[in-house]
Amino acid sequence: MASRQAEWQKRRKAEGKCIICGKPLHNATYCLKHAIMKREEQRKRLGSKARHTGWESYKAEQEYGEENKLSGVCGEEESG
Ligand SMILES: [Zn+2]
Numbered sequence: 001m002a003s004r005q006a007e008w009q010k011r012r013k014a015e016g017k018c019i020i021c022g023k024p025l026h027n028a029t030y031c032l033k034h035a036i037m038k039r040e041e042q043r044k045r046l047g048s049k050a051r052h053t054g055w056e057s058y059k060a061e062q063e064y065g066e067e068n069k070l071s072g073v074c075g076e077e078e079s080g
Pocket of ligand 1: 023
């Protein structure tokens with residue numbers, strides 16, 4: 001069964017947008033919010049080993065906070 005989500009993600013990637021929400025990219029695949037989200041997920045999986053990313057994460061969260069104030073919550077759009 002061809003997944004609708006896979007189609008959506010492919011299209012977002014081709015457009016240079018976050019494959020989850022369609023916002024402008026922060027890294028190669030995700031917007032800032034989802035980049036952080038994925039990193040947090042990974043960090044949880046890795047445990048406390050990846051502590052050296054603390055400052056990067058802190059900075060990104062500051063930026064995310066700013067962005068969030070300006071453009072509101074990055075909602076999950078199910079339509080498509
Ligand atoms: Zn996103």
